[in-house]
Amino acid sequence: MSKKQAFRINLDGQMLKIVLRVLLILLLIPGISVAATNGNIRGTVVDAGMNEGLPGVVITITSDNMMGERQAQTGVNGQFIFAEVPPGNYQLMASRKGFTPIRRPNVLVKVGSTAVINLTMELEGAAAEIIVEETRNVIDTETGNQGSVLTKEFLQRIPAGRSYQAAAQLAVGVTGGSNPNVGGGSYNENSYLMDGVNITDPVTGTFSLNFNFDAIEQLQVLTSAYDPEFGQNLGGAINIVTDSGGNTLQFKLYGENQNGEWGPKRDDVFAADGTILAPTDYDSRFDTKSLSAIVSGPVIRDKLWFVGSYQYSRTLISLAGVDLPRDFDGHYILGKLTYSPNASHRITLLGQSDPTTIDNTNQGSRFINPEAQSRQAQGGWLSSLRWEWYISPEQFLETQATVQKTFIERHSVPCTHNQDLGYHPCEDTEFENSINYTTAPRVGIFNAFSSGNSQVFDFDDRWRAVFGSKYSILQIPFLGTHDIKAGLQTDIMVWDKIFGLPGNLVYYDLNEQSYNPDTFMNYYWYEYSAPLNYETFSNQLSAFFQDVYKPINNLTFRWGARYDRSIFRNDVGERIIDVGVAQPRVSIIWDPWADARTKIVANYGRFANPGRIGVADYLSQSGFGAKLYLGEYFSNHTNEANNTYYYLPPIMNYTIHDTTTAPRADEVSVGAEREVISDLAAKVYFTGKFTRNLYALDELNLLWDQDGYNIIGSANGTFTSMYRMRTPDMAERNYLRTDIGMTKVRSNRWEAQATYSYTISRGSVQNTPSSFLSVPQQLEYILDGYLGTDIRHDFTSGFSWDLPDDPWTTRLGATLFLESGYPLSRTYNNGNYGDFGRGFIYKDTVGTYARAATWWELNLLVQQALPVRKGKLWAIAQVDNITNQRVGQSAFVSFDNRWRISSRQNPIRFTLAGRYEF
The missing domain is CATH 2.60.40.1120 (Carboxypeptidase-like, regulatory domain)
Structure with a gap:
């Protein structure tokens, strides 16, 4: 057994002992919070x-x-x-x-x-x-939040992407990709919850697990004005509520095959001098296969229910000219038991796992040999125990304990003797799936091939234990009625990391004449000391109180507050982030005609995201010892002077300001909704969100000229960047959004929702920590610039229709997404070529140069039920991006003022699928 394996087993055992002890205590103590699941x-x-x-x-x-x-x-x-x-x-x-x-x-x-x-x-x-x-309620006249609650019936009837990340795009105020920007926030400022428990990645602030789409009961996406029981974010909250089973045995099997290679292709776009301005579609690949199954039913009727689900996903994607595709292979497993010994108690045990491998992750260059490609193995497991106690019709206590472990491992693609796909070949003496940790990687530059091995290896384990409960007491009579809810939650987070280079060496090779392998030679190489190995512990404590007060039947005040205290440590245990923040929130909802068909809403709320482990890691002190050797390219140079290690970094060049505070956002919104015809409501909202004190890095040592073009000196006599973490008021975002939309609940065989949003987003920081302060002479162009979330026009819609008078049942579904282009800036090389601080300068306000092209996508789903002796069999056909829009989604303005597209919108894709259920 290796030391790494022994360490993991020891850590796993320690964590499980801690969890069991704390769980026993919490199950006996009322009043510790989990977000809404009911x-x-x-x-x-x-x-x-x-x-x-x-x-x-x-x-x-x-x-x-x-x-x-x-x-x-x-x-x-x-x-x-x-x-x-x-x-x-x-x-x-x-x-x-x-x-x-x-x-x-x-x-x-x-x-x-x-x-x-x-x-x-x-x-x-x-x-x-x-x-x-x-008909069903179209408008909830007691809540003021914005967002969407998507039911499994609706998700099954529309082309929603078959993942909770893709389905979240249907909510108002959501833009971006799998880790979206919500309400103007950064991609890593959302909170993700499963059955009300925080499952956000504690290091990156992004989503931490993949999940069987068919096990979703409802998906709640909150984008603004949500209650105090949701917190630890500056963006939105995405809450997955899982299926619990029932008294009827049910089984569902779903399989699909998606192909994106049959549509029309585009050629490269070249400039007059031969520079590629946009890539070709030829010689690329886009294939997806998926199989999922879910079975649920009673073990004991009205006492014990079960759910078991499994999903397998395989995706092969490659860019033009890259020989080996990015190979995604994922398994998503979920099991759930719900036990109700009597009407007063319900106990739920949930387990989830998502082991996944991604081979050939280096898709940015065609000059990579198979043995130099990387594998990313990721996934983990989650276990949750929840106890719901209905003390009386007016009193309710919910207590929950969850333990989650996620991991990310990077190393070379394991070798194989099967060369059908052309992956990393095994030597004759190697066993199948051997991983090479000893051969040094050779990194090719100037179009030389990378070879030997992948560049790094990384073992990254992330633990999160969440313990919490909430207590509700309803219908308290005092000048009307009060529904009061309060709770506490504690999060314990551990990050265990090993990082190194195979053989503790890395060679950099080049072709002295570009594209000519006969001129291949070694440029230089580094020798490194032993790999890094460290562990950090962090924790958060949260509390909330809220009251739903109804002085009269058609007027609701939702008011309350939340407090978050967070401590994040670096690799040597120092408290880098140690902040607490109070967040008051209030909503006023008025149903003027007391008919549950109209509401007028006004909201104010403060939201905060104290941080994440990844922010504290900027001040970690671990580093490498290294020797630099010059290669044959420097034929007249001796390496004798470099036979001693020097430390990277040579000094601790990150510090933190003495008076940091928690990043926070103050949000105000007003709106109205009205059921204009039976089952269909129209709505209009205005939201303003003003975020301050975001994490930013200034620079304390280097001295720049008046334009920020050249470094002209330093404070300590060395040309080393000395960064300081701060949370200044000028690290800000100002986000204004107007929404016009409609919702049609299911009746007369159809259901729909649609929203148009007009947005202005300005400030100095989109993603954190930001280095916008590192060159003060450039601040005039950065402050109040246009941010990446300044998507002026955004339209999202989903529609489903069951055809009338159809004995076989035919369903049609469609989704339409449109986003206008994000703002672009022109940059100019500075005199330091990126060696110190920023490698470029601005000459105009950020985001005012141009905008990316508007993109849109129309998707269509057709489902046809086929008669079978038992259950239902569905034949399914789906076309995504039916008009084959290929807008450049990843693009930039080059230093020579050219618009260059590096990747396009996904091509038209055709999916054939089947589903069987009984």
């Missing part, structure tokens, strides 16, 4: 004859998503509430002696929302019961 049903029953609230009515709800039934009685004003019910479709029954019973089917409860059901009961007559075939 919804509410609230309403009023009115006596038709007296036209006033009717007390004593027994309200019963049942659902395939809830074990057993729940009952409540209306109070003196005829009001009732069911708090914290699992999301899904419900049937509601109302009965009282002397009155005709009412049955209301098809009540949809969305996560974090309240379904308002108002009923009118008549004296007992000839009818046995009254069935109210009313």
Whole structure:
């Protein structure tokens, strides 16, 4: 057993012991927070004859998503509430002696929302019961947040990308890719949650796991004005609520094959001097295959349910001229048990894993031999235990403990004796899948081939243990009614990292005459000391309080506050980030006609993201010892003077300012929604978000000329950059967005949502930590520049329609996305060629030179049910980017003032799939 394996086993055992001990304590202590995973049903029953609230009515709800039934009685004003019910479709029954019973089917409860059901009961007559075939609520008149809650029924009917990351793009204020920009924030300032528990990567601030799309019950995407129980972000919150099973055994199998190579191709675009301005589509590849299965049902009816799911995904993508494709091979596994011993308790155990390998990750050059390609192995596991205690109809306690381990490992692609794909070949004496940690890599420059080995190896383990609970007490009478919720949460994070170079050497080779292998020679090489190996511990503590106050039935005040305290340490245990921040939030929601068809909203909230381990790592002190040797290119030079190690970095060149604070955003928004016709609501919102005190680096040593073009001296006599981490007020973002949209809930066989947004985003920092302060003479061009999230026009929509009078059931679905181009800046080389600080200068305000082209994509999905003896069989065809738009999505203005495209929008893609379910 290697030392690395032994260390991991020891760490795993220590973490599990800690988790078990803390879990036992927390399960016995009320009041420690998890974000929303349930919804509410609230309403009023009115006596038709007296036209006033009717007390004593027994309200019963049942659902395939809830074990057993729940009952409540209306109070003196005829009001009732069911708090914290699992999301899904419900049937509601109302009965009282002397009155005709009412049955209301098809009540949809969305996560974090309240379904308002108002009923009118008549004296007992000839009818046995009254069935109210009313439609679902279009507007939630008790919440002020913006975003979307996407149900599994809707996601299954539209071309949503079959991942929660892609589906999140349907929400208002979301732009970018798999790690999106939400509400003007950076790609690494969102929080990701599974069943309410924070699963955000503690190092990078990005998503940390992939997930079986078919195991999603609902996907909640919050982009602004959300409650205090959501926090630790400056962007948005993406909350996955997983399927819990039911009393009916269900099975679903889905398989797909997607091909992006059959569409029209584009040639290279060249300048007059032969410079490539845009790449060709020929000799590229885009193939995806996926297979998923989910089975769920009862172990004991109304007592114990189970869910098991698996998804396999394989994607091969290569750019033009690159021989070996990027080979993504992922397995997503989930298991879940839900146990309810009685109506007062529900216990849920969830386990999830997503082992994945990505081979041939170096796709930026064709001059890489197979043995020099890299593999990234990633994934991990998550285990969560949740206890929900319905103390009474008005009191609820939820306690949850989650442990997650993720890993990222980088090294050479394991060798293989099977050369059908042309991957790294094994030597005759090597075993299959051997990994080479000893042969030194040779990095090619000036079009020489890279060979020998991949450049680095990296073993990166990230632990996150989350313990929390929340307590709710509802319908407190005081000048109206109050629903109060409070909670605590603690996060314990560990980062274990090993980083090194194979053989502790790296050679840099070149072709003295570009493209001529006969002039190949060694340029120089480095010899390094032993690999880096360190571990960091960090922790966060969060608390929140919120009150939903209704002085009258059609007016709601949601107010409360959140406090986050964060400590992030570097590799030697120093507290680099040690901050706390309070975040008050308030929303006012008015339903002026008290008919649950209109709301007028005003919100204010403060949001904060104290940081992440990756920020603290800037001040880590570990480094390499290194020797530099000059190669045969320097034929008249001796290496004797370089036979001693020097330290990289030679001095500790990162420090932190004494008075840093937590980055924060103050947000205000106003809006209105109205159900203009049955089941369809229109909305308009305005949001302003003002972010300050973002992490930024200034430079304390180098002295620049008045234009920031040349270094003319230094403070300490050495030409070494000395950076200092700060959180100044001028590290800011100012984000203004206006939204106009509509929502159509499912009825008459169709459902839709669409939003148009107009956005202005200006400031000095998009991603953090930023180095915009490192050359002070350039600040006049950076302050109040246009940021990458300044997407002026953004349109998103999704639509589904079940064809009428079709005995076989045909479904059509479509999505349309449009984003106008992001702002571009022209830069000019400075006199230092990037050796110190920034390698370029601006001469105009950032983002004012030009804009990238507008891109749009239309996707179409057709599903046809086929008759089978048992269950349902679906034939599925999908076309993505049906018009084959190929806008340059990754592009830049070169130093010689040329618009150069490095990658284009994905091509038209055709998917054939099938799904079987019973």
